[in-house]
Every structure is written in structure tokens, then in C-alpha cells.
Amino acid sequence: MSPTATKDPDSKDDGKVSKSEKRKKSDSSIKAEKEPVIKQPKQEKSESIYDEILKLENRESEARPAEKDLELWKETCGELRSLMKDIFELKTKNSSPSEVTEKRIQASLLFVTLKKLNRLEKLRIKRSRDATNQSKQSVDSFNLQLQNLLYEVLHLKKEVTKCVHFKSADESLSLIPTDKFYEEAPASVSCPDVTETDEHALRLARLQWELARRRELGEEAEQRESERDRLDGVIRSKDDKLRELGPQLASILSSTVPVQDYLGMPLSDRREQLSLARLLPSPLYILYTQCQAYSEACDKEVLVRVKGDGEEARMFRETKGEDEDSQEDVKDDSQDQEGEGDKMRRSKSVRGGDKAGKVLSVHPLQVELVVSSGEDKVFMSFHWLVVLGVVTVTVTLTTKDKVEGEALSPTTLLSHLYPGDSGLLSPNHSNIWQLAAAGLADSWDRLLPDKLPYCWAQRLAGLEFLSVKPVEEGDVENGVKVVPSVDLSNMNVETTITSIRARLVARLDLQKQLDSLSQSKLSQLELLPAVLSSQFPVRVVSRLKSWHSSDWEKYSMEECTKHLTSCGVVDSDCTFFKAVVTRDKAVLTALVSIAPSYPVDSPVFCLSLQLDNNTDSLETSEMLRDLEREVNLGWEEQLGQVEGGLLLAMLHRLLVLLDVLLEVKSSMQEGVGETGSNFTKSQVFFDTVKGKMRRLPLQYNSSQQMFQQR
Numbered sequence: 001m002s003p004t005a006t007k008d009p010d011s012k013d014d015g016k017v018s019k020s021e022k023r024k025k026s027d028s029s030i031k032a033e034k035e036p037v038i039k040q041p042k043q044e045k046s047e048s049i050y051d052e053i054l055k056l057e058n059r060e061s062e063a064r065p066a067e068k069d070l071e072l073w074k075e076t077c078g079e080l081r082s083l084m085k086d087i088f089e090l091k092t093k094n095s096s097p098s099e100v101t102e103k104r105i106q107a108s109l110l111f112v113t114l115k116k117l118n119r120l121e122k123l124r125i126k127r128s129r130d131a132t133n134q135s136k137q138s139v140d141s142f143n144l145q146l147q148n149l150l151y152e153v154l155h156l157k158k159e160v161t162k163c164v165h166f167k168s169a170d171e172s173l174s175l176i177p178t179d180k181f182y183e184e185a186p187a188s189v190s191c192p193d194v195t196e197t198d199e200h201a202l203r204l205a206r207l208q209w210e211l212a213r214r215r216e217l218g219e220e221a222e223q224r225e226s227e228r229d230r231l232d233g234v235i236r237s238k239d240d241k242l243r244e245l246g247p248q249l250a251s252i253l254s255s256t257v258p259v260q261d262y263l264g265m266p267l268s269d270r271r272e273q274l275s276l277a278r279l280l281p282s283p284l285y286i287l288y289t290q291c292q293a294y295s296e297a298c299d300k301e302v303l304v305r306v307k308g309d310g311e312e313a314r315m316f317r318e319t320k321g322e323d324e325d326s327q328e329d330v331k332d333d334s335q336d337q338e339g340e341g342d343k344m345r346r347s348k349s350v351r352g353g354d355k356a357g358k359v360l361s362v363h364p365l366q367v368e369l370v371v372s373s374g375e376d377k378v379f380m381s382f383h384w385l386v387v388l389g390v391v392t393v394t395v396t397l398t399t400k401d402k403v404e405g406e407a408l409s410p411t412t413l414l415s416h417l418y419p420g421d422s423g424l425l426s427p428n429h430s431n432i433w434q435l436a437a438a439g440l441a442d443s444w445d446r447l448l449p450d451k452l453p454y455c456w457a458q459r460l461a462g463l464e465f466l467s468v469k470p471v472e473e474g475d476v477e478n479g480v481k482v483v484p485s486v487d488l489s490n491m492n493v494e495t496t497i498t499s500i501r502a503r504l505v506a507r508l509d510l511q512k513q514l515d516s517l518s519q520s521k522l523s524q525l526e527l528l529p530a531v532l533s534s535q536f537p538v539r540v541v542s543r544l545k546s547w548h549s550s551d552w553e554k555y556s557m558e559e560c561t562k563h564l565t566s567c568g569v570v571d572s573d574c575t576f577f578k579a580v581v582t583r584d585k586a587v588l589t590a591l592v593s594i595a596p597s598y599p600v601d602s603p604v605f606c607l608s609l610q611l612d613n614n615t616d617s618l619e620t621s622e623m624l625r626d627l628e629r630e631v632n633l634g635w636e637e638q639l640g641q642v643e644g645g646l647l648l649a650m651l652h653r654l655l656v657l658l659d660v661l662l663e664v665k666s667s668m669q670e671g672v673g674e675t676g677s678n679f680t681k682s683q684v685f686f687d688t689v690k691g692k693m694r695r696l697p698l699q700y701n702s703s704q705q706m707f708q709q710r
Contacts, residue, residue: 057116061123069117076113083107175206185209276306279313280365281384282484283391283461288367290460290489294497301372302497307381308365316364320386355438359387360447371500375400378413378504382461383451388431391461392451393423399508406549406575407511411445414454415573416596417499422573423452427465456496462489506599509644514577516648517547532649535638535702541682542583542655542662550576555591560617561606564593570604579651581658584679586611588658592647599646605631605654611662623696627661630698634710638700656683657698660707664688664696683707 087103175181182190189209195202277288288304295302363384371378381394395410415422424445426432440447458465462484552572556565564570574593581588587610595601607628609616616624631654639649659682666679667688684706685697697707 057119058123061120061127064120066121066124069120073114073117076110076117080107080110080114083110170203170207173207173210175210178202178206181206181209273306276308276310276313276365279310279317280306280367281363281386283458283463284363284365284367284382284384286462286484286486286489287369287382287391287460290462290486290493291367291369291497294493298494299497303368303370303372305368305370306365307368310365312364356440359434359438359440361386362451371497371504373501373504376504376508378500380414380500382457385451385453388426388428388434390426390428390431390453391457391463392448392453393457394450395452397504403508403511403515405511405514407507407514411449411452412596413507414456414500414503415452417454417456417496417503419597421455422596423454426453427455427458427463428453429465456492456499459492460489460496462486464488510594510598510647513645513647517544517651532639532642532645532652535700536652536656537683537700537705539682540652540655540659541680542581542588542658544651544655545580545582545587547577547579550578550591552576555593558591558606560608560619561591563618564604564606574604579654581655583658583662586658586662586679588654590654594647599642602632602635603647603650605650607631611665622694623661623665626696626698627657630657630696634699656700659683660685660698661696 083103083106087100087107090100090103176184182192185205189212190205191201195205277285280288288306291302291304295304363386366384367382369380369382371380376399377397379396379398381396383392383394385392393414395413397408397410397413399408424443426444435441435447444453464485552574555561555570555576561570570593574595577592577594579590579592581590589608589610591606593604593606595604605628607618607624609621609624618625618628631650635646635650635653638653639646642649659679662679663681663683664685667681670678685708686706687697687709689696690709695709697709699710700707
């Protein structure tokens with residue numbers, strides 16, 4: 001039977017306490033809790049009782065096993081279950097409240113027993129957890145000791161490995177051979193009787209002799225260094241004297257400049273030019289010397305100068321020499337199998353730079369060539385591309401009347417000086433692969449827009465590259481490496497300078513003609529040069545209505561120009577214009593193309609005629625075909641060698657021949673009774689057409705003042 005609390009006689013009276021009295025007691029207990037406790041001895045007594053109870057329960061939980069508490073718990077739960085059943089039966093039978101209250105008190109005491117059992121179980125669990133934690137700590141300490149021992153073992157193994165593989169510093173020393181050691185070392189050091197049988201003693205003796213020899217060499221090196229320092233001081237003092245002498249000589253030379261100018265002997269400038277010329281690369285040096293010789297001997301209007309920074313050129317030459325030495329070292333190392341690692345490192349360092357910037361690198365010095373025609377001058381700066389190995393030209397222009405226009409553009413002024421030489425493609429075909437290897441896929445005019453590699457510039461520099469045509473077997477080896485040739489430059493200097501001056505004069509004349517066409521009143525005939533007025537009839541009825549520029553896209557899209565573009569007479573390098581000529585209702589459209597080599601190649605006219613709501617072209621009209629042929633090919637027979645104004649003369653000739661064509665056509669329509677536009681006859685001709693080919697009277701006879709068939 002579980003221990004339970006004894007029942008008091010006043011328990012029935014306590015059950016009858018009213019709710020109001022309970023409320024008063026609870027209020028009074030709350031007030032008592034709120035009031036401060038004054039009696040300290042009583043609290044200490046309660047605390048000591050609590051500690052004693054805890055100790056008692058600890059002893060009880062240790063002394064009594066958990067199985068007995070389990071049996072006690074089961075008995076208590078059974079009694080509690082029976083009491084609850086009894087209380088339920090009493091309530092259903094309406095028994096007296098005192099019996100129910102007594103059962104309740106007994107059940108409450110059983111709850112107290114359950115709480116005590118719960119506390120005892122908690123104490124046992126706490127002891128078990130403490131014991132478990134203590135065991136875990138001991139296990140952890142053992143694991144830590146084990147890890148420390150393993151680390152110590154590992155450390156000892158490493159130390160043992162180091163000791164096994166230890167190499168002394170003397171092993172890296174290159175000692176003299178043993179035979180030589182016995183010959184050179186004294187007997188006090190070599191000790192042959194000991195060292196011949198003991199290798200360790202031999203090693204120590206050799207090290208001792210090596211130390212003695214190195215000390216002697218160290219003292220000798222110090223003596224040599226002191227001697228070197230003394231000589232350096234002497235050389236430095238002499239350099240200082242020479243350095244002080246330089247400014248004095250420079251001041252003396254500068255004081256002689258007025259005398260040189262007075263005598264017309266620019267010795268200082270010539271000396272400076274010669275010092276810069278010595279730093280030029282071989283192609284530019286050949287160009288400078290040949291042009292300078294031609295200027296002094298044949299043409300005083302040609303001026304040649306070297307421009308650039310001399311110090312930078314010297315540094316560039318030194319850097320280039322170092323690069324060549326490094327490349328030679330790489331070649332020598334490639335022959336040695338043991339030096340392959342050094343070769344790889346050197347090649348990687350060479351490839352490590354900026355490829356694009358290196359490929360397009362320019363020599364710091366350039367040659368300026370000035371070709372004059374009166375007060376009009378062309379300035380050409382020749383640059384040397386070090387890696388690509390070609391000479392480029394930068395062109396600028398100054399004119400007396402400050403004429404500007406499309407014909408005087410610096411990028412096209414000297415293009416096609418020789419046939420096919422546009423300057424947009426490098427004459428060195430290996431440059432294509434060099435630029436591709438550097439990742440440069442743009443065209444030349446985008447990479448270096450102001451520096452064009454004309455073929456005539458290469459010839460002036462004595463360079464001749466392989467052409468796209470196949471070479472003979474014997475010339476293959478000679479064409480692999482391009483070497484500047486003085487003879488090649490000498491052969492091309494005069495013709496090139498003459499062509500440049502002629503191009504300057506022709507382009508100025510062409511630009512003036514274009515300006516007069518765009519600015520003047522186009523209905524008047526003052527455009528024709530006075531020298532050529534006797535070669536044309538006095539009266540011209542047709543008028544130039546408009547004149548404006550065009551481009552290659554528009555020109556090539558026209559149907560009437562297919563015969564010119566397909567056969568290559570006109571290409572994209574030409575300059576294009578569109579002229580509209582009118583007479584009454586007839587409108588003649590002339591598409592004009594001017595080649596870069598003008599006036600060597602005359603302007604080419606492509607014609608189409610609109611008359612009576614019909615448009616005739618070269619393919620549909622035999623008359624218009626004859627007119628176009630006469631305008632493009634017959635001018636030289638009539639005009640001869642024209643000094644200037646060729647474009648204006650050909651335009652005026654087109655106006656005159658248009659009058660003849662329209663009047664012939666009108667006469668033929670009247671003869672057959674056809675209706676159409678009627679044009680009054682203003683030109684003199686006898687026959688409208690003649691011969692099997694029905695030729696038109698398009699040839700003008702200036703002596704008879706009339707037109708006739710060819």
C-alpha cells in the first residue's frame with residue numbers, strides 16, 4: 001500500500017467552506033505575498049528543510065532500484081483508478097458529499113505519491129546523464145591523446161625522411177679532380193697516407209684546399225676591382241672634360257650660323273641632316289641619297305629632308321640590335337639539345353608583347369620629299385614599317401590659290417601614278433599573312449589611313465617585291481629576301497618625280513575646271529578655254545543644264561554603263577559626275593567618269609537621250625552609239641595635245657555634236673515625212689548620213705567651218 005496522508009477530523013468542515021471565505025483567504029494570501037518578509041530565521045529554516053528533503057530523496061533514489069518504483073507506480077495507478085470508479089459510483093447513487101470528499105482526499109494523496117516517484121525518476125535520469133557525460137569526456141580526452149600521438153609519429157617520420165635525404169652544401173660545389181688535388185695541394189693539406197684510405201678525410205682535405213684557393217681568388221678579385229675603380233675614375237674625369245667641351249663647340253658652331261647664311265653654305269643644317277641620315281633604315285637611306293643627288297644635279301625645286309628624333313632613332317637601333325642578338329642566341333640554343341628549356345622561355349618572351357602594335361610599328365625617322373610646281377607644292381613623308389618591311393607615303397598639299405576639292409584629296413592625289421598602283425594593297429604579299437597572324441583583318445586604308453604603300457615609293461627606296469606572276473626557277477632564291485637596290489632607285493627617281501609634278505599640275509587644272517562647272521552659270525560658253533575656241537563652231541544651241549557629282553554605286557546600277565564596267569574601262573577608282581544637256585525638248589544625260597591618271601586617260605562619257613517621250617541608249621540607237629564613240633575617241637584628232645581644260649573642251653564638244661545629231665535626225669524625219677521634234681539647223685553639213693555604216697557628220701573641219709563624215 002502506498003504511503004498516503006492521514007485524514008483530519010475537520011476535513012468535513014473544510015469541505016463546507018463557502019466560496020466567499022475561500023476568496024477572502026486567497027486575497028489575504030496575495031496581500032501577504034506582496035508584503036515584505038521580515039522574519040528571516042523562518043526562511044532559513046524552510047531552506048534547510050528543502051535541502052534535507054533533497055538529500056533524503058537522493059539517498060532514496062540511490063538506495064531503492066527503479067524496478068520497485070515501477071511496481072509502486074503501477075499499484076498507485078490501480079488505486080487511483082479504483083478511487084475514481086468509486087467516486088463515479090457515489091455520484092451516480094447520490095451518496096453523501098462527505099464520502100465523495102473523503103475519496104477525493106485519498107486520490108489527491110495518491111497524486112502526491114506519483115509526483116514523488118516522478119522526482120525520484122528525474123534524479124536517476126540526471127545521475128545517468130552526468131555519468132554519461134563524464135564517460136564521454138574521458139573518451140574525448142583519450143581520442144585527443146591518440147591524435148597527438150599520431151601527429152608526433154608523423155612529425156618523427158618527416159624528420160627521419162629529411163635526415164635520410166639530407167644533402168650537404170658541399171655536394172653542390174664543383175671541386176677539382178682528385179688527381180689534380182694531389183698535384184696542387186701541399187702534403188700538409190692532402191695528407192696522402194690518411195686520405196687515400198679514408199674517403200671522409202679526403203673529402204675534408206679537398207674542401208679545405210678549395211676554401212684556401214677561393215680565399216686567394218677573392219683577394220685577387222678585390223685587387224682587380226680596386227684597379228677597375230681607379231680606371232673608371234680616370235675615364236669619368238676624361239668624359240667630364242669631353243662633356244664640357246661639347247657645349248663649347250656647339251656655341252662656336254651656333255655663332256657661325258649667320259656667316260653660313262650670308263655665304264649660302266648651310267653647313268650646320270647639312271651636318272645635322274647627315275647625322276640623322278646615318279640613322280635611317282636602308283630603304284629610306286637609299287631614297288634620301290638618290291633624291292638628294294637628283295635635287296642637287298637636275299631639279300632645284302625638289303627638296304629632301306630627314307625628320308624625326310635622333311635620340312629615339314639611336315635607342316631604336318640599339319633595341320633592334322639587342323633583339324637580333326637574342327634571336328641569334330635562340331638559334332644557337334636550338335642546336336643544343338640541353339638548351340631547349342632556355343629556347344622555350346626566350347620564344348615565349350618574344351611572343352608576349354603586343355602583336356598588333358609590333359606589326360604596325362614605324363621607324364622614328366622619316367624622309368620628307370617636297371616637289372614644287374611654281375608656288376604649288378606636294379609634301380610626301382616616307383615612313384618605314386619595320387616588321388612589314390614596306391615604305392609608306394603620307395601626302396599633303398599646299399596651293400597658291402588655296403584650291404580645295406575632291407580632285408586634290410591627299411589620299412588619291414598620287415594614286416595610280418603607275419597603272420594599277422592604288423596604294424590600298426601592300427606590294428609585299430607576305431604582309432597578308434603577317435597581319436592575319438596578328439589578328440588584323442581590316443583593310444590597309446583602315447589600319448593606316450594616312451600611310452599608303454605605293455609601288456612607286458618602294459621603287460624609290462630600291463625595293464622590288466615578287467609579283468603575282470610566276471617567277472623563273474633561277475629567280476626563286478633571289479626573290480625570297482628583299483634587299484634594297486641603289487640601281488633600282490636610281491632608275492625610277494627622275495620618272496617618278498616628273499610624274500608627281502605632272503600629276504600635281506593636272507589635278508590643279510582638273511579641280512579648277514570642276515569648280516568652274518559647279519560655280520559658273522552653265523548656260524554660257526566662257527567655260528571653253530580661249531586657246532581652243534578656233535577648233536569649234538561659233539554658234540552652239542545646246543546648253544549644259546546641270547553638273548553634279550555621283551558615285552560608283554549609282555554609276556554601276558545604270559543599264560547604259562554595263563558595256564564600260566564589264567570590260568574594265570571604268571572601275572571604282574574613278575571619279576564620277578552626271579551632266580544634263582538640253583536643247584528644246586531633247587535632254588541628253590551624260591555619265592562622266594574621270595580616271596585617277598587624268599589627263600593621260602581622258603574622261604569617259606556614257607550617253608542616253610530622251611526625245612519625244614523616248615529614251616535612247618547605246619543599245620537602242622545607232623546615232624547615239626556614233627555620238628558616244630566620237631566624244632570619247634575623236635577628241636584627240638580634233639584638239640591634239642591639250643595643255644589644260646580637257647574636261648571643259650570635251651563637254652563643249654559634246655554640246656556641239658548634240659546639235660549636229662539632233663539636226664541630222666530632224667532632217668531625216670522631214671525627208672521620210674515622219675512627225676517629231678523639229679530642230680532648226682545651226683551647224684553646217686552636206687550629207688546627213690554617208691556610206692554603208694550610215695556615218696553621221698560628226699568630224700569638224702575647222703578650215704572649212706563645216707562638219708563631215710569620217
